[in-house]
Amino acid sequence: MLASGTFGALMDRVLDVGRVGAVVEKTITLDPRPGNPYPRVWETPSGMLNSIGLDGPGLEGWIRKRYPQVRGYGCRLVLSVAGRTAEEYGRIVRRLDALPRVDAFEINISCPNVAHGTDFATDPALTEKVVRVSKAATSRPVFAKLTPNVARIADIARAAMEGGADGISAINTVKGMAVDWRRRAPCLGGVTGGLSGPAIKPVALRMVWEIASALPGVPLIGIGGILTAEDVLEFMVAGASAVQIGTANFVDAGTALRILEALPGLLAGAGVARIGELIGTCAPRSP
Numbered sequence: 001m002l003a004s005g006t007f008g009a010l011m012d013r014v015l016d017v018g019r020v021g022a023v024v025e026k027t028i029t030l031d032p033r034p035g036n037p038y039p040r041v042w043e044t045p046s047g048m049l050n051s052i053g054l055d056g057p058g059l060e061g062w063i064r065k066r067y068p069q070v071r072g073y074g075c076r077l078v079l080s081v082a083g084r085t086a087e088e089y090g091r092i093v094r095r096l097d098a099l100p101r102v103d104a105f106e107i108n109i110s111c112p113n114v115a116h117g118t119d120f121a122t123d124p125a126l127t128e129k130v131v132r133v134s135k136a137a138t139s140r141p142v143f144a145k146l147t148p149n150v151a152r153i154a155d156i157a158r159a160a161m162e163g164g165a166d167g168i169s170a171i172n173t174v175k176g177m178a179v180d181w182r183r184r185a186p187c188l189g190g191v192t193g194g195l196s197g198p199a200i201k202p203v204a205l206r207m208v209w210e211i212a213s214a215l216p217g218v219p220l221i222g223i224g225g226i227l228t229a230e231d232v233l234e235f236m237v238a239g240a241s242a243v244q245i246g247t248a249n250f251v252d253a254g255t256a257l258r259i260l261e262a263l264p265g266l267l268a269g270a271g272v273a274r275i276g277e278l279i280g281t282c283a284p285r286s287p
């Protein structure tokens with residue numbers, strides 16, 4: 001799958017989306033949002049910081065401008081939504097659910113770049129409520145996208161499943177900061193931002209593994225720093241049954257296809273007949 005916010009309007013001219021599993025749209029909010037002050041992205045060693053701030057045309061603007069572009073995609077279409085309250089999540093999901101060409105929802109309760117953006121996914125009770133309200137607004141699958149900026153991710157994942165989620169997407173970006181010491185100022189206009197890319201892969205793997213260990217069998221979408229087919233298989237062994245590619249799309253919009261082409265040889269070389277055999281097989285090293 002291609003991760004929310006990392007696959008823009010022109011990228012579908014570079015990559016044939018008919019060959020990937022799904023596109024997760026950039027998060028849709030109720031009202032249009034201007035986003036955060038510039039600069040909004042900052043390169044760091046092994047990753048990038050972004051402070052986009054969920055800019056976008058709002059719910060009706062998305063339906064008018066973007067839906068006509070994505071409704072013809074030859075892959076599953078997952079809509080990412082964010083509201084200011086649980087009720088707002090329900091309202092957005094209900095409206096989008098009326099569109100014929102939607103396969104699933106990803107509830108973004110984890111954006112670190114907007115005021116109150118991660119409040120939901122840092123509190124189990126709020127997480128459960130948002131998921132429950134969203135689930136009541138659609139008959140399609142609902143995935144809860146969690147933030148890594150918590151001490152006990154499995155507690156949040158459990159709350160999301162109790163709220164009726166069909167699965168968990170983990171993780172969103174790790175809150176970070178870059179400083180320009182000469183200017184004595186933060187590098188990002190939004191001061192702090194979300195770290196993504198290879199730098200966060202170990203954090204994402206650990207969190208996927210913690211959720212899989214605490215909630216065996218829960219459908220898990222692994223996200224964070226995936227660049228190669230090897231990365232994908234690591235996430236599957238840790239417990240993910242699907243993955244999303246994010247920052248790597250900015251390096252090479254064809255990353256997902258490169259990975260798809262590399263997977264069969266990698267599996268055959270290791271004597272693995274079906275990729276599904278790997279899911280959640282991570283066991284402690286024997287002495």
Ligand SMILES: Cc1cc2nc3c(=O)[nH]c(=O)nc-3n(C[C@H](O)[C@H](O)[C@H](O)COP(=O)(O)O)c2cc1C
Nearest residue numbers: 003004005027050108171172196197224225246247
């Ligand atoms: C520029 C940028 C914009 C993003 N926008 C969103 C967004 O709108 N909604 C969302 O849920 N995640 C958003 N993300 C987070 C990614 O979907 C993903 O969870 C995160 O970047 C970790 O994966 P990666 O290391 O493969 O990029 C964004 C990430 C980046 C780099």
